[in-house]
């Protein structure tokens with residue numbers, strides 16, 4: 001007589017961004033790790049915090065976008081270039097767009113976030129994003145075109161004065177070198193509402209020096225092929241009014257949306273569509289599923305109010321990077337039936353790129369701005385690039401370029 005088949009003992013990771021790839025690499029560090037499969041549709045990992053430097057040509061694409069096959073070679077992690085369409089949590093199988101159906105023992109969902117245009121008319125159709133290599137190429141050819149065919153009063157609108165909008169506006173202003181005016185549109189009363197005061201002040205100065213026009217209390221009402229319509233809500237007694245401006249392009253950086261693959265049965269999510277999980281990153285509703293990165297919404301129903309339970313961690317690479325070793329450990333513990341450990345986020349500070357060759361940072365009680373901060377930021381990110389051999393290759397390239 002045959003019994004039930006033994007439960008699968010492998011780990012499948014869906015999404016090869018900061019949460020997924022770094023968890024795979026952390027699993028590979030364990031001496032006796034289970035079989036690991038990473039499913040990711042792109043052939044290259046993208047180190048998003050350095051995307052601005054790729055745009056401006058300060059860094060090269062092989063440096064910030066290494067290939068998965070070379071990152072994972074010899075590490076005991078398999079990579080499948082495919083997209084997961086559906087996760088069957090009862091049968092413990094993933095189904096891919098390429099038609100595969102694969103079993104898992106434990107599964108990590110790390111499909112990240114996408115930009116959210118909040119159903120503003122025309123925004124999806126007419127605005128550009130800033131999250132991928134294709135976005136960088138589109139913006140580079142736009143900038144080349146602006147310079148090659150100058151027109152009077154050319155404008156580029158950047159929507160959202162969070163970190164991405166501010167950093168992008170500074171780089172674009174430097175790249176445009178006077179050939180276009182950069183308008184930075186923010187619906188709130190100030191730029192960088194979540195940032196440290198020092199970085200916010202440095203960012204405001206960097207924008208002023210580059211003549212970037214910051215419009216706060218301004219909502220985008222519609223985006224057309226070469227126009228943007230704004231609803232302005234000034235402070236005080238001035239009545240709200242609408243204005244339509246001619247623009248060469250609209251770059252949308254405001255807001256995040258979450259669209260993980262379909263999971264059956266449907267898991268518990270927060271109001272933004274992120275997967276609710278415990279402080280150990282295991283989904284509340286599915287004991288074999290874990291979440292990582294932007295998509296994870298850690299929430300501890302038993303936490304004492306006011307005490308850290310992981311739920312206050314922001315959607316950043318820094319958080320995903322710190323989650324990876326804890327999650328890798330928990331995946332192995334979970335397969336062995338051992339108790340899991342909670343993830344606690346340690347806020348290491350904040351760094352911002354503020355134009356070509358400049359940055360601002362606040363970390364460990366130190367504040368620094370200008371070219372020195374730019375070099376420190378680059379060095380800090382060098383140590384965060386995935387895999388020691390890739391870090392060494394990039395460091396060697398920088399040394400070769402260095403002219404004292």
Ligand SMILES: Cc1cc2nc3c(=O)[nH]c(=O)nc-3n(C[C@H](O)[C@H](O)[C@H](O)COP(=O)(O)OP(=O)(O)OC[C@H]3O[C@@H](n4cnc5c(N)ncnc54)[C@H](O)[C@@H]3O)c2cc1C
Nearest residue numbers: 015017018019048049083084111112293294315316317318
């Ligand atoms: C321009 C920019 C600059 C940033 N700068 C900083 C910074 O300076 N500091 C910082 O801490 N954070 C920064 N962030 C935020 C940071 O990049 C994210 O928090 C981080 O990437 C989150 O990691 P993740 O794994 O959740 O998602 P991601 O890194 O976005 O990875 C998700 C992966 O999942 C894959 N995927 C999606 N759907 C599927 C599917 N169905 N099947 C298989 N794979 C799928 C995607 O292709 C992608 O590779 C920046 C973000 C952007 C866009």
